Amino acid sequence: MSNLCGQKLPVEFKTVILNRNLGIYKNIEFLVKIKKLYEKYIDNLEDDFSPLRRQNYDFLKFLEEHSPCIYVISYRNNFCGFITLENIIGNQNNIYSAEISICIKRKYWGKIALYIAQAFKKYCFQILKITKLKALIYPQNKLVRRLLTECGFKKEAVLLSETLKNGN
16 A cells, blocks of 8 residues: 555555355465454454354354455554454445444554554545445444544444343
8 A cells, every 4th residue: 555655655455355156265364363363352343143153153154254345454564453344335336335343453552553544444435435434333442432533433323222242
């Protein structure tokens, strides 16, 4: 990824594509790292109804269902996390809105995470031409709420009793 002056930026977003039926694979060397990071932070990413909380759930099937909207985050050529776009409204040629989920290794939290979030937001609007980017967060996830605010996201609504988290 380059800035407007053509300089190489220290962050890259690599699309992960996994389609076992058609034999299409791209950037799958990151699958183990994605799964490990996902399992570490599942409580911040999923509610009580997530199929990934069930035993024997096929993680590759989850990745296939979200492909090609899974992006590996590479910061200074190091894997530092992944981003998914879900609940897309529109089609691949004209995406109106999408919901973003981001999972970053702890050592990149803070200013680097903000930089990554801002860069991906720009990527979504300028490269993917998404009109509206949304994020749903759990009330206890104050770090992400602050990150999104600093990144320019605006609070539109509070969805009371939208789902269950840890039985509540």
